[in-house]
Amino acid sequence: MKNILRLSLISLAFGAGIGPSWAQDAPVINWYGVPGMLDMPSGLMPTVSDFSVGLATFGNIRRTNFSFQITERLGGTFRYGNWGEWVPGPSNEYFQRSLDLRYQLIREDTEGWKPAVVVGLQDLGGTGINSAEYLVATKSFGDRLTVTAGLGWGRFGTSNSLGQPLGERPTGGTVGTINADTWFRGDVAAFGGATFKLNDKIRLIAEYSPDAYVEEDIGHGVFEAKSPYNFGVEYRLGKRVRLGAAYMYGSEFGFSATVLLNPNDPPVFGSIGNAPTPVRRRDASAASSWTLPGGKTANTEAEYRQALAAALGRDGIGLESLSIDGSRALARIRNGRYDAEAQAIGRTARVMTTVLPPSVEVFVIEPMANNQPAAAITLKRSDIEALENAPDGTEAILTRLDVSAPSRGVVKEDLTNNLYPRFSWGIGPYIDFGLANIDNPLSADFGLRLSARYDIAPGWVASAAVSGRILGNVASSSALSLSTLPHVRSDGGLYARKTPALENATLAYYFLPGNDLYGRVTVGYLERMFGGISTEVLWKPVDQQYAVGLEVDYVQQRDFEGMGFQDYSVVTGHLSGYYTFDNGYNVAVHAGRYLAGDWGATLDVAKEFNNGWKIAAYATLTDVSFAEYGYGAFNKGLRVDIPISWALGKPTRKVNPLTLMSMGGDGGARLNVGGRLYDEVDDYHAQSLEETGGMFWR
Amino acid sequence: MNWRASISLALVAALLLSCGSNKLDKDSSPLMAGVSQVGQMLKIRKAGGADAIKGDAAKQLQQFVAKAPGQVYMGAVEEAQLPLVLQPAETNDGYVTWVSPDKRSITMLSGVISATRGYGGDVLSYDARGTANAVSNRQATSYKRTMRFLGPQYELKGATLSCTTETVGTDPVKIVDTERQLIHIVESCTDQGGGTIKSEYWVDNSGAIWQSRQWIGPQLGYIFLQRLK
Numbered sequence: 001m002k003n004i005l006r007l008s009l010i011s012l013a014f015g016a017g018i019g020p021s022w023a024q025d026a027p028v029i030n031w032y033g034v035p036g037m038l039d040m041p042s043g044l045m046p047t048v049s050d051f052s053v054g055l056a057t058f059g060n061i062r063r064t065n066f067s068f069q070i071t072e073r074l075g076g077t078f079r080y081g082n083w084g085e086w087v088p089g090p091s092n093e094y095f096q097r098s099l100d101l102r103y104q105l106i107r108e109d110t111e112g113w114k115p116a117v118v119v120g121l122q123d124l125g126g127t128g129i130n131s132a133e134y135l136v137a138t139k140s141f142g143d144r145l146t147v148t149a150g151l152g153w154g155r156f157g158t159s160n161s162l163g164q165p166l167g168e169r170p171t172g173g174t175v176g177t178i179n180a181d182t183w184f185r186g187d188v189a190a191f192g193g194a195t196f197k198l199n200d201k202i203r204l205i206a207e208y209s210p211d212a213y214v215e216e217d218i219g220h221g222v223f224e225a226k227s228p229y230n231f232g233v234e235y236r237l238g239k240r241v242r243l244g245a246a247y248m249y250g251s252e253f254g255f256s257a258t259v260l261l262n263p264n265d266p267p268v269f270g271s272i273g274n275a276p277t278p279v280r281r282r283d284a285s286a287a288s289s290w291t292l293p294g295g296k297t298a299n300t301e302a303e304y305r306q307a308l309a310a311a312l313g314r315d316g317i318g319l320e321s322l323s324i325d326g327s328r329a330l331a332r333i334r335n336g337r338y339d340a341e342a343q344a345i346g347r348t349a350r351v352m353t354t355v356l357p358p359s360v361e362v363f364v365i366e367p368m369a370n371n372q373p374a375a376a377i378t379l380k381r382s383d384i385e386a387l388e389n390a391p392d393g394t395e396a397i398l399t400r401l402d403v404s405a406p407s408r409g410v411v412k413e414d415l416t417n418n419l420y421p422r423f424s425w426g427i428g429p430y431i432d433f434g435l436a437n438i439d440n441p442l443s444a445d446f447g448l449r450l451s452a453r454y455d456i457a458p459g460w461v462a463s464a465a466v467s468g469r470i471l472g473n474v475a476s477s478s479a480l481s482l483s484t485l486p487h488v489r490s491d492g493g494l495y496a497r498k499t500p501a502l503e504n505a506t507l508a509y510y511f512l513p514g515n516d517l518y519g520r521v522t523v524g525y526l527e528r529m530f531g532g533i534s535t536e537v538l539w540k541p542v543d544q545q546y547a548v549g550l551e552v553d554y555v556q557q558r559d560f561e562g563m564g565f566q567d568y569s570v571v572t573g574h575l576s577g578y579y580t581f582d583n584g585y586n587v588a589v590h591a592g593r594y595l596a597g598d599w600g601a602t603l604d605v606a607k608e609f610n611n612g613w614k615i616a617a618y619a620t621l622t623d624v625s626f627a628e629y630g631y632g633a634f635n636k637g638l639r640v641d642i643p644i645s646w647a648l649g650k651p652t653r654k655v656n657p658l659t660l661m662s663m664g665g666d667g668g669a670r671l672n673v674g675g676r677l678y679d680e681v682d683d684y685h686a687q688s689l690e691e692t693g694g695m696f697w698r
Numbered sequence: 699m700n701w702r703a704s705i706s707l708a709l710v711a712a713l714l715l716s717c718g719s720n721k722l723d724k725d726s727s728p729l730m731a732g733v734s735q736v737g738q739m740l741k742i743r744k745a746g747g748a749d750a751i752k753g754d755a756a757k758q759l760q761q762f763v764a765k766a767p768g769q770v771y772m773g774a775v776e777e778a779q780l781p782l783v784l785q786p787a788e789t790n791d792g793y794v795t796w797v798s799p800d801k802r803s804i805t806m807l808s809g810v811i812s813a814t815r816g817y818g819g820d821v822l823s824y825d826a827r828g829t830a831n832a833v834s835n836r837q838a839t840s841y842k843r844t845m846r847f848l849g850p851q852y853e854l855k856g857a858t859l860s861c862t863t864e865t866v867g868t869d870p871v872k873i874v875d876t877e878r879q880l881i882h883i884v885e886s887c888t889d890q891g892g893g894t895i896k897s898e899y900w901v902d903n904s905g906a907i908w909q910s911r912q913w914i915g916p917q918l919g920y921i922f923l924q925r926l927k
Contacts, residue, residue: 263850263851264849264850264851265850266850268818269818269819269850269917270817270818270819270820270847270848270917271816271818271820272816272817272818273816274801274802274816275797275801275802275803275815275816276803276815278787278788278790278795278797278803278805279788279790280788280790281788281789281790281791340852354788385790385791386791388790388793389790389791389793389805389807389812389813389823390823391812391823391824391825391844391846392823392846393823394822394823394846394854395854609851610851610852610853611850611851611852649818691852692852693852694822694848694849694852694853694854695848695852697822697823698815698820698822698848
């Protein structure tokens with residue numbers, strides 16, 4: 001009996017489209033990181049928003065695949081291909097990045113005859129070693145067997161050609177750009193295969209691959225495809241981990257490992273963090289007998305402030321200032337813990353009911369971002385009291401919460417005791433990928449970063465960071481930059497030789513120059529390669545989904561090792577436009593002058609989930625030509641942010657940023673100054689609070 | 699060079715080890731300090747109740763209950779095998795929020811659970827009014843209960859249950875050396891899909907719930923509770 005309701009309630013409570021339906025058999029992931037067999041793709045799709053990280057290796061070939069299922073029908077994969085013993089000599093490995101897109105044209109009709117059909121572009125640049133296009137159909141028979149057949153072009157058409165239906169495949173396009181004229185051109189060949197579910201853990205896989213590994217075999221002699229038949233198994237360790245083994249092309253054994261994550265399927269369901277402080281309701285006698293938590297009475301505003309700071313501190317929230325004006329109390333808070341911003345507001349409001357005198361009816365909560373308030377959230381105390389236990393309390397409180405522009409100015413008397421000046425520090429690991437390192441795009445440094453921050457006065461922050469490398473190879477790059485542009489980024493290897501290094505040391509002033517306006521001035525060593533002055537103004541109405549920012553910087557290039565500066569200086573800056581769509585897509589455009597003095601624009605697109613998962617991509621085009629830019633043609637990057645709270649089930653604002661790709665040449669390089677305004681300010685504006693609104697009473 | 703991905707993933711773990719001077723993250727609750735020792739000793743596996751605790755732990759429990767200024771609940775989240783010791787923290791319009799030494803909380807209306815916080819698959823709100831009325835009046839009646847949960851993207855997910863209560867008899871229930879004859883009431887709730895769950899309440903003649911086994915959602919399952927005083 002219990003189980004029946006359990007199931008039906010799950011479907012009611014966590015209905016279709018909410019969580020990944022793991023009950024349905026998830027497709028086998030192939031060694032290019034997409035649904036398929038081993039090398040060959042299938043017509044299946046993973047669950048929407050599935051994010052997978054996979055490694056596969058056989059012979060001298062290794063692939064690191066990152067896949068994200070963008071919509072139910074559209075999937076993308078970013079890949080590092082690695083070929084060993086490619087050229088003679090000690091540094092003999094070869095790397096190539098590639099990006100795939102695949103779209104499901106037809107969904108499988110499991111009852112009828114219709115198969116699932118996918119069209120895919122593998123390495124859509126079209127000029128890479130891995131470039132291939134395919135049209136593939138998959139049909140399942142029962143719940144154990146799937147059979148796949150398809151047509152492949154590019155490297156999937158390199159044996160047993162059926163001809164060139166769309167003509168010859170052009171060669172010689174620019175690496176790093178999209179050469180669409182190559183798609184579906186040249187020889188086409190048939191491929192196919194099958195997967196068989198032996199039990200819940202094991203899938204047996206067989207395929208026919210027309211990929212002759214021409215470049216690997218004839219071009220470089222690193223791998224020989226002796227047979228087109230591949231056989232393997234996939235072993236599932238729970239729903240998140242897959243291990244694979246196969247005999248590939250009659251010549252080599254290989255292995256794979258894939259980790260699958262989904263923002264909608266946290267490892268810990270719900271929050272296991274501390275319960276909130278319960279609301280203290282004012283009763284009829286409250287006016288005469290109100291006491292602070294602990295039983296003391298308070299007479300002065302300072303005493304209330306002290307008590308509120310102590311009570312909020314137990315919830316991980318800092319009190320910046322408190323002023324009580326008749327029936328209205330304004331509390332400025334520092335939220336260092338709750339990644340769901342509405343939760344920080346809800347907790348602050350509840351704690352305020354336990355401390356503030358009964359005469360206070362209106363709570364104004366101003367969360368601080370960069371030592372300045374980011375928004376003003378106004379709530380009625382009687383609503384907090386009435387809705388805490390109301391069955392529809394969440395919906396009701398969100399309709400009664402008002403978000404407006406923060407108040408300006410600071411009243412010194414309102415500040416919590418001993419808040420300024422304040423010193424804080426932190427130490428933690430870092431990973432830094434050598435961005436513009438052409439001969440080894442996978443170079444990286446790993447080490448510890450010590451950061452310190454000195455909050456001098458409201459708005460004034462001094463901060464610095466020192467990093468010390470523990471291991472890594474960014475500095476060991478033998479290639480000196482041959483860039484014809486000013487070497488604003490391409491000398492990264494020279495900078496990396498110095499360890500420990502002062503990454504930044506700045507003095508910043510944050511201010512509110514007007515209604516809906518936020519300002520910043522930062523001076524000092526702004527980043528590892530540049531120092532100078534950076535100024536920024538942001539216009540962001542609290543209740544709107546758009547914002548406009550302007551940044552102007554004057555910077556000079558830092559010495560590779562010492563504290564001094566090189567001769568190169570530049571005025572750089574951007575006009576930025578931001579827009580947040582209702583479906584979680586954020587778009588930003590930054591247009592202006594880059595570090596090398598080039599003019600252009602950056603397009604930044606991110607899919608952000610309410611729980612903090614973020615998949616972001618950017619590309620920059622400037623008046624620097626692809627040829628002048630060099631390898632990769634233009635600046636672009638791909639990043640996944642995984643909130644630590646999602647993994648732990650406990651509130652924390654820490655995020656694990658996973659930089660999948662960051663092509664950082666000298667063209668289109670933006671200054672990397674800390675404390676930019678938009679992200680921090682936007683966190684507490686109407687839309688973010690609405691997105692995290694379910695957490696208000698958490 | 700495939701270590702890139704491994705390192706990136708390992709960084710998730712490493713970031714958790716980052717430390718600093720941010721005192722905001724520290725937490726303390728002097729309120730429940732005394733309770734925690736008793737709470738840790740309780741090893742409740744199933745609905746056995748306080749009577750299942752023997753030896754020194756039983757003595758400590760008795761002492762704790764005697765010293766406690768107000769009511770005390772003991773019990774367990776059954777499926778998670780998580781012991782509970784709860785003391786009242788605040789009352790709001792009849793709803794009492796009970797907190798445990800591990801800083802989780804359960805809110806109840808007249809002993810009927812209306813919300814949980816900090817257990818993982820928490821029920822954000824569970825309309826307790828119909829049940830509280832039915833149980834305290836000890837009359838067969840029917841009513842609707844709505845429950846709300848949060849999805850992984852903080853979205854509200856609700857379910858409405860149709861419930862009835864019936865008295866099934868009188869049971870002797872021994873709680874900390876006191877045996878009471880309690881009226882055994884069973885609440886049956888059905889969802890739109892036709893699935894049924896049952897919650898049980900044992901009440902005295904005044905309608906006060908002394909023992910209960912309440913179903914509070916698909917993730918958490920059943921919570922067993924005994925009121926010790």
